[in-house]
Amino acid sequence: xxxxxxxxxxxxxxxxxxxxxxxxxxxxxxxxxxxxxxxxxxxxxxxxxxxxxxxxxxxxxxxxxxxxxxxxxxxxxxxxxxxxxxxxxxxxxxxxxxxxxxxxxxxxxxxxxxxxxxxxxxxxxxxxxxxxxxxxxxxxxxxxxxxxxxxxxxxxxxxxxxxxxxxx
Amino acid sequence: xxxxxxxxxxxxxxxxxxxxxxxxxxxxxxxxxxxxxxxxxxxxxxxxxxxxxxxxxxxxxxxxxxxxxxxxxxxxxxxxxxxxxxxxxxxxxxxxxxxxxxxxxxxxxxxxxxxxxxxxxxxxxxxxxxxxxxxxxxxxxxxxxxxxxxxxxxxxxxxxxxxxxxxx
Numbered sequence: 001x002x003x004x005x006x007x008x009x010x011x012x013x014x015x016x017x018x019x020x021x022x023x024x025x026x027x028x029x030x031x032x033x034x035x036x037x038x039x040x041x042x043x044x045x046x047x048x049x050x051x052x053x054x055x056x057x058x059x060x061x062x063x064x065x066x067x068x069x070x071x072x073x074x075x076x077x078x079x080x081x082x083x084x085x086x087x088x089x090x091x092x093x094x095x096x097x098x099x100x101x102x103x104x105x106x107x108x109x110x111x112x113x114x115x116x117x118x119x120x121x122x123x124x125x126x127x128x129x130x131x132x133x134x135x136x137x138x139x140x141x142x143x144x145x146x147x148x149x150x151x152x153x154x155x156x157x158x159x160x161x162x163x164x165x166x167x168x
Numbered sequence: 169x170x171x172x173x174x175x176x177x178x179x180x181x182x183x184x185x186x187x188x189x190x191x192x193x194x195x196x197x198x199x200x201x202x203x204x205x206x207x208x209x210x211x212x213x214x215x216x217x218x219x220x221x222x223x224x225x226x227x228x229x230x231x232x233x234x235x236x237x238x239x240x241x242x243x244x245x246x247x248x249x250x251x252x253x254x255x256x257x258x259x260x261x262x263x264x265x266x267x268x269x270x271x272x273x274x275x276x277x278x279x280x281x282x283x284x285x286x287x288x289x290x291x292x293x294x295x296x297x298x299x300x301x302x303x304x305x306x307x308x309x310x311x312x313x314x315x316x317x318x319x320x321x322x323x324x325x326x327x328x329x330x331x332x333x334x335x336x
Contacts, residue, residue: 003171003280003298012302046214046322112171130171134180139333142310149311150318154214165307 005071005112006105009133013064013141014100019166020060020145021093023152023159028086030157038086044151053151057089060144061096067137068100070116071129072107173239173280174273177301181232181309182268187334188228188313189261191320191327196254198325206254212319221319225257228312229264235305236268238284239297240275 031038043052051059058081069076077099083089114129118136127136149164199206211220219227226249237244245267251257282297286304295304317332 001280001298003173003176005171007298008171008176008302012306015303016307046318047324050321112169130169130175134176135183136333138180138306139184139310140329142307143314143317143329143332146311146314147318150214150315153218154322156215161308161311164311165304 004105004109005129005133006108009064009067009071009108009137010100010103010105013068014097015166016141016145017061017064017093017097017100019164020057020148021090023149023157023163024057024086024089024093026159026163027152027157031086039084041152041155041157042084042086042089044155046147046151046154050147053148054083054089056144056148056151057092058083060141060148061092063137063141063144065096065099067133067141068103068108071111071114071133072103073111073114074103074107172273172277173297173301174276177232177235177239177276177305178268178271178273181236182265183334184309184313185229185232185261185265185268187332188225188316189258191317191325191331192225192254192257192261194327194331195320195325199254207252209320209323209325210252210254210257212323214315214319214322218315221316222251222257224312224316224319225260226251228309228316229260231305231309231312233264233267235301235309236271236276239279239282239301240271241279241282242271242275 027041028038030036031041042054045052058079061079065079066076079092079095083092111129116127116129116132118125118127125136146164149159153159195209196206198204199209210222213220226247229247233247234244247260247263251260279297284295284297284300286293286295293304314332317327321327
């Protein structure tokens with residue numbers, strides 16, 4: 001069995017979003033137990049000019065819904081980016097997982113050389129599918145997942161790397 | 169051209185280690201310019217029970233030298249883990265890149281179902297090559313790279329996500 005574009009993307013994304021969900025559950029439970037307003041965590045940042053927790057989760061989910069849609073050649077779902085509570089962030093993760101799971105392997109496999117164009121304001125970046133997945137989506141996705149983890153860890157939530165990686 | 173185990177590993181690892189090297193160069197220059205002892209950054213942590221910067225770099229490099237060697241079925245190079253300065257961390261990154269580049273595509277391609285055993289003290293974890301790469305190495309590698317970035321960013325080094333991802 002050879003590695004495919006589908007195997008290198010969707011199952012891994014779903015797995016990591018499940019781990020993120022667990023981490024956010026632990027953070028919500030920690031806030032509740034310590035009687036800390038959950039918004040303290042939702043708005044926490046590692047530096048004044050870094051994004052807060054909710055934006056990290058929004059961007060992480062954006063990256064993988066965009067990846068699944070672009071590799072499959074279908075429309076990227078649009079979300080409002082209005083989540084300000086743990087349940088709202090969990091709902092965003094859940095709907096992202098539902099979308100990811102709606103994309104079939106046959107839609108993504110063979111997308112190694114599919115032309116992908118990303119727009120950043122007035123700029124554009126062009127990729128082929130494989131480089132888009134490996135050089136853009138993967139590092140970006142993990143960057144935001146790890147930053148979400150690090151924000152919570154820095155603020156005293158009792159999570160460990162096994163929560164990030166998941167069991168094995 | 170189909171995605172291969174080699175393409176999904178070595179070039180991506182080399183690219184990300186190059187970005188890490190750039191980030192550490194910026195941190196060393198920042199320390200120099202601000203007359204801050206470099207060891208402050210080398211020993212900085214995001215939480216008291218998280219690893220400091222030098223250990224993050226050691227683990228990140230361990231993960232990819234281990235991955236390249238195990239997928240290729242060759243001996244994993246052993247490093248001393250004694251780096252305490254920016255030049256020493258850069259030397260570790262550089263020797264890791266040399267090792268990664270010494271492994272040929274033909275040695276890694278086809279390793280999707282190679283049996284991999286990792287030992288953690290008295291415990292063992294068993295993987296097939298593809299799951300080892302996607303579920304273990306990739307999340308772990310990015311976890312430590314992003315944590316290294318976040319430690320420096322949290323401590324005021326002027327770096328941005330483009331330094332982490334690299335140009336595109």
